[in-house]
Amino acid sequence: MGNDVKNLNELAAELLRDGKVDVIVGYSKVQRELASRPIVIENADEADQLIFDRTCENNLVKYLHRLKGKKVGIVVKGCDERSVVGLIQELQVKREDLVLIGASCKGVVDRRLIWLALDRKPFENPRLDGDKLFVTLTSGFEQEIPVNDVIYTCCRNCFSHNPRFADYLINEPVEQPAVASISPKVAENEAKSCDERWDKFSQEMDKCIMCFACRNVCPACYCETCFTEATKPRWMSKTDDPADAMFFHFTRLQHLAGRCTGCGACERACPVEVDLRLYNDKLRKDVNEMFDFIAGDDPEAKQPLSCYCLEDNNDIFK
């Protein structure tokens, strides 16, 4: 368990061959350009399918829930590792059952932003080269786009480029720029009047089609029966009334208090682009300010809603 950089494919093959892990969860190539998909491999000869580049956007930690009882090797970026820490805190996984294959990451590519950067012009043969992305337009012209212009918004506020607890590293650590972990939009929204905040919230909730993709990809959401599906009691109804979407999102936020690490998986999964970050970040900010807690920082720390302090904020109580 050194900190020297290893080749992902060789490492995966070695771990599987030596029986150190039963399965490895990682990313593999897909036909489509600038995309990758999660893959679970069990044999050493499949290890050459594994890749890691700036298209590996999924938070693979979600798969740990289905692989309980197995020794799992998992490819984690800095942000995904925070989710692992959360699950260790909640006793959902044991650290000794995991082999963390750490990958440093400077942000993953958002395909929608490339399209917008090119004024919605069609393009082909996208090619990643270091911090630059080259695409060929239909005219044959090869255009250069800085990758940092087309990474996900959650990656722009990323404060954990490098994994900290990984057993193996597959690339060199990258420089961590000093960024605020909370989206600047939160402060903007806070400064608005109550009516404006309500308008923004209704606008966002109007979009929600209650597909629950945000819940399905969230590594912190693992209840066997989610409140959205519970029938005894039936907490919520699923109609097209925005009040139902609001109920869902308020409760989702309440359940994620002190547990949301801001990995952005929900935002990426949302098919209708609800600005989930605006609300998740507010929650993370409140938790940090009031309970001095940052989710995913310390595996030993107690979660803020499972403990209390005599001097907690008492202002809202008459």
Added chain:
Amino acid sequence: MSETKNNTKKADQWEPRILAFLCNWCSYAGADLAGVARIQYPPNVRVIRVPCSGRVNPMFILRALQQGLDGVLVSGCHPGDCHYITGNYFARRRFVLLKQMLDYCGIEDGRVQFSWVSASEGQKFADVITEVTESVRALGPATRMVKELWTLPDDLLMEFESQEG
């Protein structure tokens, strides 16, 4: 159905409807004391007795807002006085986060309120209820996050009624 119709009543007829979750050991006893002592307070509050303020799931509050209640009050024992020693400490953390989030999303400030009232504070209970009622009255009928119940369009309704003869 009558629940939503209340909201469309004229302002002069409208009376706020407030749901109060009172903890069995303190605030509920406080309400009892207010009654026994014949202290007057507005009759706009509907009480649900809960074992502890820690029993109040944030979903209860959200559901109440969704169903068109004009205000929600949660009241429990003072910190340190909880019958179950620590219930209200845990509740306090949850409610502070919920309240901040409701505020941030634009639910009016007075819709959801919290208080600590002990069993000996009959007068305080009456004061809290008066204060909550007045602040909700000032806000007017709840419109935000209220679920619109589905009703038959008038023409269809008339058709059905005429068929029934």
